[in-house]
Amino acid sequence: xxxxxxxxxxxxxxxxxxxxxxxxxILGLAVIWGERPVAQVASYAVANRVIVIxxxxxxxxxxxxxxxxxxxxxxxxxxxxxxQNLSKAGAxxxxxxxxxxxxxxSELKGSLSERKRQDLGRRVEKANEAKADxxxxxxxxxDPSPRxxxxxxxxNKNSTEAKLLAESIQQELTAGLGNTNRKAxxxxxxxxxxxxxxxxxxxxxxxxxxxxxxxxSQPDYQQRVxxxxxxxxxxxxxxxxxxxxD
Ligand SMILES: [Zn+2]
Numbered sequence: 022x023x024x025x026x027x028x029x030x031x032x033x034x035x036x037x038x039x040x041x042x043x044x045x046x047i048l049g050l051a052v053i054w055g056e057r058p059v060a061q062v063a064s065y066a067v068a069n070r071v072i073v074i075x076x077x078x079x080x081x082x083x084x085x086x087x088x089x090x091x092x093x094x095x096x097x098x099x100x101x102x103x104x105q106n107l108s109k110a111g112a113x114x115x116x117x118x119x120x121x122x123x124x125x126x127s128e129l130k131g132s133l134s135e136r137k138r139q140d141l142g143r144r145v146e147k148a149n150e151a152k153a154d155x156x157x158x159x160x161x162x163x164d165p166s167p168r169x170x171x172x173x174x175x176x177n178k179n180s181t182e183a184k185l186l187a188e189s190i191q192q193e194l195t196a197g198l199g200n201t202n203r204k205a206x207x208x209x210x211x212x213x214x215x216x217x218x219x220x221x222x223x224x225x226x227x228x229x230x231x232x233x234x235x236x237x238s239q240p241d242y243q244q245r246v247x248x249x250x251x252x253x254x255x256x257x258x259x260x261x262x263x264x265x266x267d
Contacts, residue, residue: 066258068111070155073148075212076100076116077160077222080123082137085163090234093121096159098240099225102247103157110255115151117144145215155186156220157250158212161237163229170230171201172246175208175222182219185260190223190253197249200233223250 076096078084084092097118104114118124124147125139148156162173172194176187187205195201205221213220225246226233236242 063252063255063259064110066262067107067255069113070258071113071115071151071153072107072254073115073117073151073153073156073218074100074104074107075144075148075156075158076118077158078123079118079121079140080127081125081133082123082140085161085228087163087228087231087234090228090238092161092163092228095161095225095228095237095243097121099243099247099250100159102244103159103250106247106251107254110251115147115153117147141211145212148216148218148220153216153218155254156212156216156218157254158220158222159250160222160224162224162227164227165229167229167231170227170233171203172198172226172249173201173203173224174205175210175213175224176205177213177220178207180219183213183221186219186254186257187221189257189260190221190250193249193253193256194223194246197245197252 076093076099078093078096080093082093084096086092097120100116101119104116107114123136123140124143125136131139144158162169172191174187174191174194176183178184184205184207191203191205195203208222210222213222226237228234228237237246
């Protein structure tokens with residue numbers, strides 16, 4: 022037996038224990054790494070940002086409704102999950118409503134459209150007064166035909182930042198939900214017109230599509246939608262920080 026062979030001789034039992042320990046170590050690394058959500062990498066970017074979350078509709082205004090599924094309930098559930106994600110990452114979140122209520126005066130005796138105007142006006146006012154950095158409005162779509170489906174993000178065509186934010190969110194919705202090829206679109210909406218910060222409306226899917234309506238009412242799917250929006254926001258913010266450093 023040569024010196025070399027003797028030098029690398031390891032008793033079989035020691036060898037097996039060593040290999041087992043090594044494999045356990047690798048497995049441990051894989052578990053730790055696997056459990057780390059990708060978004061965590063960029064989540065520092067939202068720390069201390071003031072972010073308004075606007076759960077669409079509420080109270081007297083149910084929004085779209087198909088059978089048991091109400092837009093105002095789905096928007097609130099997803100908004101609460103998004104609020105948790107953002108708060109954990111250190112953002113200062115303003116959730117515009119946290120119960121089944123509108124922001125209009127309950128004693129306002131005007132028509133429904135007057136109450137709706139007051140409600141939307143106050144949402145915009147709160148965001149502008151807080152000088153928020155971002156405004157995320159959550160809605161669900163509905164169409165007379167049941168065939169359309171898919172989440173889609175809208176932005177004010179005059180805001181480059183809002184466009185980038187909407188595209189970032191849309192990319193994560195596409196990747197995270199795996200059921201839409203929709204693109205972020207410019208849209209004419211009061212909320213994204215009147216708010217002074219980059220603002221987007223996320224239509225999380227179609228209540229008029231029975232399968233999507235069912236999905237949107239499930240907490241697991243709501244969390245996937247919220248996580249996709251959260252990741253889209255953090256990546257947008259991280260890119261802003263990188264641009265500033267250049
Ligand atoms: Zn709506």
